[in-house]
Amino acid sequence: MCSTWAKGHLWRGALIWGLTALVYAGSLNNAFQYDDIHSIVDNPHIRSPAKIPAFFVDPALFSADPRNAMYRPVVLVSYALNHAISGYEVWSYHLFNLGIHLGVGSLVYALVCQLGGGWRQGLMAGLIFALHPVASEPVNYISSRSESLCAFFFLLAFLGHVRGGRKWFGVSLASFGAALLAKSVAIAFLPVALAYELIFRRADLAWKSLLKRHGPLWLVGLVYLVGIRGALDTALVSHPVRSLSVQGFTQIKAVVYYLKLWCMPWGLSVEHPFTLARGIGDGPVLAVFLVMGTAGALLLLHSGRQVLFWGLWAVLALLPSSAVPLNVLVNEHRLYLPAVAFSVLLAGLLAKLVEAQGRLGGTLVAVWLGSYGALAWQRSQVWQSPESLWQDALRKGSYMPRPHLFVGDGHQQAGRHEEALREYALAHAVYPEVLSAGDQVALFNNQGAAHLALGHRNEAMASYRQALAIDPIYTKAREALEALVALQELEWEPTAQLLHKKGLMLLIENRPAQAAEALEASLARQVRLETYRALGMAYEQLGQVDEERRVYATLVALAPESPFGRAAAAKLRELEGSK
Secondary structure (H helix, E strand, O other), X not given: OOOHHHHHHHHHHHHHHHHHHHHHHHHOOOOOOOOHHHHHHOOHHXXXXXXXXXXXXXXXXXXXXXXXXOOOHHHHHHHHHHHHHHOOOOHHHHHHHHHHHHHHHHHHHHHHHHOOOOHHHHHHHHHHHHHOHHHHHHHHOHHHHHHHHHHHHHHHHHHHHHHOOHHHHHHHHHHHHHHHHHOHHHHHHHHHHHHHHHHHOHHHXXXXXXXXXXXXXXXXXXXXXXXXXXHHHHHHHHOOOOOHHHHHHHHHHHHHHHHHHHHOOOOOOOOOOOOOOOOOOOOOHHHHHHHHHHHHHHHHHHOOHHHHHHHHHHHHHHHHHHHOOOOOOOOHHHHOOHHHHHHHHHHHHHHHXXXXXXXXXXXXXHHHHHHHHHHHHHHHHHOOOHHHHHHHHHHXXXXXXXXXXXXXXXXXXXXXXXXXXXXXHHHHHOOHHHOOHHHHHHHHHHHHHHHHHOOOHHHHHHHHHHHHHHOOOOHHHHHHHHHHHHHHOOOOOHHHHHHHHHHHHHHXXXXXXXXXXXXXXXXXXXXXXXXXXXXXXXXXXXXXXHHHHHHHHHHHHHOOOOHHHHHHHHHHHHHHHOO
């Protein structure tokens, strides 16, 4: 027989699960979206359970495209299990996402109770977290399960840390490791756990005791950071998406935006209309400094331990994704782990309201939670298909480029090629600063495909060339351009031939700048291997090594086995050796 205490926990957990499942029941057949295509649909590595051990040693297995390599083996294992269950039928993938979300909601409830918040605050915190529409992205977007898996193990690790004892310490250590293997933002567990010690366990801060409780955890974190140091170097030092100063100011501005999303969760989107900040006076950056500084001082001076701890939780949980420059400026799923703190703090206020107002307070809370559920249900409908998702994003942020890119892709797949080209042109024009290199490659490649479908052969070749100028080994653009070059190799286009001959004469006359101009113009009209070779010679004479390298890399990508391709490969090796 269950005790009354256990029965109480059981029905409260059932209430969290039941209401949340009701809200998301209609999402189980929503389509694969966005990154799901390269990491699940096109990814051959998840199709065999025998590959699972390799997930833990090879980040390239995360995607069909090695350029999208990420070290998230726990996520890959979950994909492989889903594929074993349902192949590419989406229901099992969505059921898994929903199950993890329900588990996180239950852990929020358990954690509040463990920290002395009481069952009423725990229940409200679990319901607020599970039903809040900001959390709908990690439920509806399969690839975003990295966030919810990380949060599940993060909370389990923290619960084990709070409970203490040898058994629970083992749970905490293992769960922290699993959280890191789901997503790197789990590194925030270390300062969160330390903040808990400083705020709630001040009487037990002897360094030997602290070292015993925290030493193994910090060792696991250090080993993980050493293991991903290459990715960190790329993101922060060698090839950051944007400068760290711009990233810092942009993410300071994002704090206000995230608070708005939490407090007023409408206008949600897969691509929020949000702009870069380049200095302290840009937009609300200065206001954020002042408000956050004042709020921090008030928290330190006047708040209780609970408010102080959960405020630090929110800041520390958001810090890793804010510190590393990423392609998307703001994203709802980044709020998933910080939302635990917001849920607990709001639940504390609502619990007091219920205590003070009785039935009226309970009715207000029920209406409040019902509004969350309705908005979350509405977001699930938006996530039904790529068309509904990106049309929604376009309506809410027409000056962001990615909605135009993906709406254009929808037109392209439906055979509406002229409409696709219009959207691609807008994607180039509206806010190009936030397009990643990968976005630009996809944009030029898909633009080329649309031109080709309309019979615009020269325009298609120009678009494919632009894609290859950014990424010389991009397979789709290279193969399409190779086929078009093979067709054109049969005969010269007259103007292109004249420009080619002009470029050669200018090279002979030792006028490489004018030669490069003529040869680029020739390639704009007709792509030919010998023109690329001559252009490389022109840039070599000009001493423009980056342009020379670009031209030879494109030539190798176009025809690696041809005499021109082999000569270009030799020149590239020579250029690399001369660094």
